[in-house]
Amino acid sequence: xxxxxxxxxxxxxxxxxxxxxxxxxxxxxxxxxxxxxxxxxxxxxxxxxxxxxxxxxxxxxxxxxxxxxxxxxxxxxxxxxxxxxxxxxxxxxxxxxxxxxxxxxxxxxxxxxxxxxxxxxxxxxxxxxxxxxxxxxxxxxxxxxxxxxxxxxxxxxxxxxxxxxxxxxxxxxxxxxxxxxxxxxxxxxxxxxxxxxxxxxxxxxxxxxxxxxxxxxxxxxxxxxxxxxxxx
Amino acid sequence: xxxxxxxxxxxxxxxxxxxxxxxxxxxxxxxxxxxxxxxxxxxxxxxxxxxxxxxxxxxxxxxxxxxxxxxxxxxxxxxxxxxxxxxxxxxxxxxxxxxxxxxxxxxxxxxxxx
Numbered sequence: 001x002x003x004x005x006x007x008x009x010x011x012x013x014x015x016x017x018x019x020x021x022x023x024x025x026x027x028x029x030x031x032x033x034x035x036x037x038x039x040x041x042x043x044x045x046x047x048x049x050x051x052x053x054x055x056x057x058x059x060x061x062x063x064x065x066x067x068x069x070x071x072x073x074x075x076x077x078x079x080x081x082x083x084x085x086x087x088x089x090x091x092x093x094x095x096x097x098x099x100x101x102x103x104x105x106x107x108x109x110x111x112x113x114x115x116x117x118x119x120x121x122x123x124x125x126x127x128x129x130x131x132x133x134x135x136x137x138x139x140x141x142x143x144x145x146x147x148x149x150x151x152x153x154x155x156x157x158x159x160x161x162x163x164x165x166x167x168x169x170x171x172x173x174x175x176x177x178x179x180x181x182x183x184x185x186x187x188x189x190x191x192x193x194x195x196x197x198x199x200x201x202x203x204x205x206x207x208x209x210x211x212x213x214x215x216x217x218x219x220x221x222x223x224x225x226x227x228x229x230x231x232x
Numbered sequence: 233x234x235x236x237x238x239x240x241x242x243x244x245x246x247x248x249x250x251x252x253x254x255x256x257x258x259x260x261x262x263x264x265x266x267x268x269x270x271x272x273x274x275x276x277x278x279x280x281x282x283x284x285x286x287x288x289x290x291x292x293x294x295x296x297x298x299x300x301x302x303x304x305x306x307x308x309x310x311x312x313x314x315x316x317x318x319x320x321x322x323x324x325x326x327x328x329x330x331x332x333x334x335x336x337x338x339x340x341x342x343x344x345x346x
Binding site: 053058084095217224 | 252253256257259260263264267268270271274275287290291294297298301302304305306307311312314315318319322323325326329330333334336337338340341344
């Protein structure tokens with residue numbers, strides 16, 4: 001009797017009864033979300049380590065004294081201006097990415113998807129270029145993995161200078177930059193497939209949405225990297 | 233092919249045509265203005281004033297930006313309830329780790345000189 005009841009109960013009644021996804025997304029998108037939740041723990045661990053080490057020091061380098069240079073403006077102190085430009089580039093590339101996703105999903109408009117994807121690739125490449133310049137500049141100023149120049153503290157070297165600042169900065173921004181690099185490479189591959197009409201033949205632009213999720217996650221991570229290193 | 237039907241259904245229910253494009257640009261302006269305000273505060277905040285107020289402001293603004301990026305750009309706001317929970321609930325563990333590691337870091341500072 002009860003067995004018959006169960007069989008007769010329509011699967012639509014309970015979302016966990018099977019037969020459809022309780023998350024109402026495709027397999028590929030769900031796997032991308034799983035990956036991103038996992039990746040948020042990688043970055044979370046990095047930034048929490050940064051926090052713990054920073055709390056263990058009396059004095060910490062002042063962001064306004066560390067990041068105060070701008071290309072072609074040698075000798076002029078412009079605190080946080082270059083990183084603001086980098087942040088702007090990354091936010092902008094997130095917008096171009098989400099527009100590519102939108103025109104793919106909503107209009108299946110190959111031309112628009114290709115154009116906005118191209119802008120996203122340019123934005124990502126610009127960001128990586130900026131990061132390369134910033135690293136080069138900091139290394140030339142005397143920042144290494146285990147030591148930093150006294151100017152980073154605003155001139156007066158504390159009795160316990162941070163040994164880990166270089167390690168933290170280069171590994172965390174490096175890991176983030178590596179993510180951007182991977183994103184640019186995947187975007188280029190997908191861009192080539194878009195202009196060849198691959199997703200038109202497939203009649204689905206969902207792949208753009210999946211790389212879009214990844215790209216926005218990289219932007220999201222930058223919000224917290226920016227906060228930890230440049231603001232707090 | 234069957235899996236693809238989910239995505240397109242979700243995308244069309246949210247906004248048709250220009251509605252979503254408008255939302256995207258509005259989000260862009262919010263993110264940009266919040267970032268400009270953050271940088272301005274970092275530059276003009278007097279060194280004598282308590283740093284804690286500024287730090288709380290930075291953390292709140294970063295969380296606001298995160299909500300807009302995840303909610304609108306990553307489309308999570310418009311997804312199924314269980315997907316939202318799947319993504320957000322594990323991050324509670326990160327908050328736990330933040331609390332415990334900052335406490336520990338602070339105690340390392342106090343141990344100096346012993």
